[in-house]
Amino acid sequence: DPLETSAVETVEALGKFLPDVDRPNEGVFAWQEEDTDWLALRYDLTAPLARVAAQYRNDLPSPYRRYAMGPVWRNEKPGPGRFRQFYQCDADTVGSASVAADAEICAMLADALEVVGIPRGDYVVKVNNRKVLNGVMEVAGLSGDDKEAERGIVLRAIDKIDRLGAEGVRALLGEGRKDESGDFTKGAGLSHWQAEAIMAFATANYIIENRNYPKRGEQDTDQKEQYPERNEWSLRYLSEIVRDSAIGAEGVEELRQIASLLNAQGYGPDRIVIDPGVVRGLGYYTGPVFEAELTFQITDEKGRPRNFGSVAGGGRYDGLVKRFTGQDVPATGVSIGVDRLLAALRAKGRGAGSSVGPVVVTVMDRDRMADYMGMVGELRQAGIRAEVYLGNPKNFGNQLKYADKRGSPIAVIQGGTEAGKGTVILKDLILGAKIAESATLEEWKDRPAQVEVPREGLVAAVQRMLGQ
Template identity: 70%
Template sequence: MAKDKKPRRPRAETPKGFRDYFGAEVAERNLMLRQIAEVYHLYGFDPLETAAVETVEALGKYLPDVDRPNAGVFAWEEDGDWLALRYDLTAPLARVAAQFRNDLPAPYRRYAMGPVWRNEKPGPGRFRQFYQCDADTVGTASVAADAEICAMLADTLEHVGIPRGDYLVRINNRKVLNGVLDVVFGFTGSGDDADPSAVYDRETRKDDILRTVDKFDKVGRQGVLDLLMGGRMDPSGDFTKGCGLNEDQAGVVLSFLEARQQDNAATLKVLRDLVGHTKRGSEGVDELEQISELLVAQGYFSDRIVIDPSVVRGLGYYTGPVFEAELTFEITDDKGRKQQFGSVAGGGRYDDLVKRFTGQAVPATGVSIGVDRLLAALRAKGRMDGASVGPVVVTVMDRTRMAEYQAMVGELRAAGIRAEVYLGNPKNFGNQLKYADKRNSPVAVIQGEDEAARGVVQIKDLVLGAKIAENASLEEWKSQPAQREVARDDLVAEIRRMLEQGA
């Protein structure tokens, strides 16, 4: 008779593509969220929290490089409806703007912060759950709203600790690219001269061309040229089919990607020459010129915000200006190679997203900051060390006096000082100090029977003690004692003084 198998124990491991965040990481992220919210609030945006779950229908077909939304989201069927975890914070905003359109002010300015989920293949630094911080203006077609988003993005980066010179906000316009495609396929887009077959050819190949030009930073000039034409063989031997443009057509697209000049005025002139008399292209260049003028009027020049035609943005819902924040400083990868950090935020105008719900045109524009990427950048620059100061630990020398130890931490907490009583097995005092070290505690409080009888406590400066143990001589041990005795009544005042001095 076969023996019954014991139930298998669950594996203690994080699901693939996800990760856990511990004390210092959570504290640093919360600090950054507060700093970003301060700037968003300063610009007049109101907070909004939406549900983590939306209907797949509401999310729409806007995930990168997939035809079906449920191919890129975590989705399930419930009572005949398909639901999914949100993959960004913009699609929920579109639903809110439509659902509450009679109650919200117009324009509606909101910011939102929280996790999003994408059912994509994970890789190094690429997770299936990550945080975003969005700010959007819904209900105005004015390019002043786009200019404001770009200015706010620059201010936000500086407020969280990225100095001027270490970042660049780059702006482009989807209408300009559409104008370039009009030139490529041979019509102005003004109406009568538009060959229907050319329009169909351009629109059916547009997404392929968009995806190709969006790879400019990754595969370079020749790589994009190959992908625009017949195709490209990558170093691994994999072949990617091209867009099928001829050499002249591909050359026009490449000229657009390389149109950035020394200043915005010169870039705009090159773009005007490229789009010629195409209606959409000319409109896009006009909008970029207005944005540039509005930013200059506010003191944002090309050292902070530039027009850069190589910015495309992958999502298909962008209809006008698009922008991206790039960190320009170098970091060293795992193999010791130097490389620029790259993009940490992006966004643009999406005038058709709310229209899906209402049937009426509702213009909108916004930006999303990748919090995890931005935190990684600050750590790479040494502006965050991944460490946090732990609580003051009151050790336990006598279990029968637990009430007195709790009274100590009560006084410290009432004074705004983070503190805790050691609640493990107090038998081995050395383990209590090891615990305090593991908690990164700055100070340990010690009171045994003798100290209690004399009305004093011992205060151990753990930070100074670690430094002395690492570097100091015997004389320095004596001149800078890491542990001192103070009156019990002076406990709070003494610990506050030590913390203010950096203990």
């Protein structure tokens, strides 16, 4: 079901970026009304959902599925492709602890990308589980409240493995790392065995991705056991590195169930993969986490090729609604960055489309404006975008320039002569432009760029021209 929430929330409802006295605008655009609570522009669509789910928990069905789309705001420094206001499209299920809800979100995300024009093979939905990471931390002796600082350093280090490589991350897990400029970053101070336990997880994605996997349907029963598909092999690998942790084993089993449910619906590892490399946001989520990555290459501002990257992310956040109710309320969902997705479609030549502007009815006589607006009304009644020229009609050339800027396919012209004959002239602006480019094009020879038709046949004639 669609759900629309207010752009303004109390900071208590937003929670995550609650302003303090010294930094009242940290993370969000916030202000304080006189003698009232702090208010802020929403920074995502999930926190408002949690507030609504708690406020109307007795009225909403359970489980409650909702989708929403709208602007959100972040009080951060803008940059290339990074804005203070941007659009998100979210889908969530509140009230279900079943991994089937997580699997449904993953399937919906894959389907949504294909529907908007991202073909199979140009994207992958990656799935991990916070519980697996908790298991890794437990195996490494980093569980417990007293190890929170070390866990934070470890998470940040793992997140940098693509940039720093295995040795760079290993250094950050130990005493620290000195970069090329000589700056030193203090590490987590882990022992050798602790660091190696973490590295088994940090390098899991590299190990998994560099295996050769058979294509779906190519194996017999014995081969499937010896040469499993990617998702099955990922699960086996993760099971091994968290074998001494109950919470880690629980996380792997949840991933196994998700993969099984998706596989039964035809969502194999060519679309949705178990990927230990998904670590962003693991401090926020409580179970499965998802990320949609576009795998095709684009050229950056310096002319270098690079993968487009992530356009969506989400996961299970069972603790969010509890902030309001004090009771456990399971929830899972995903957020799509609409602006990034549109940028991806444009990069692939799929976002711009060939949108046709309105048919423009030109004005040849100010005193006959009612007649011209009558033409516009007839065209609109027929479902055709149309508008009358409202500028100074003295210069007819300016009217055609306006129509060109509007991307208009047709200009409707009726001067005194045409009105006397009961006709209108339809000027094909698209064809006229092509003829102007090259008057010898064979495909345009037999089609005039301008036709005169009876006034009563205006709508039918425009429909024919648009159909061509």
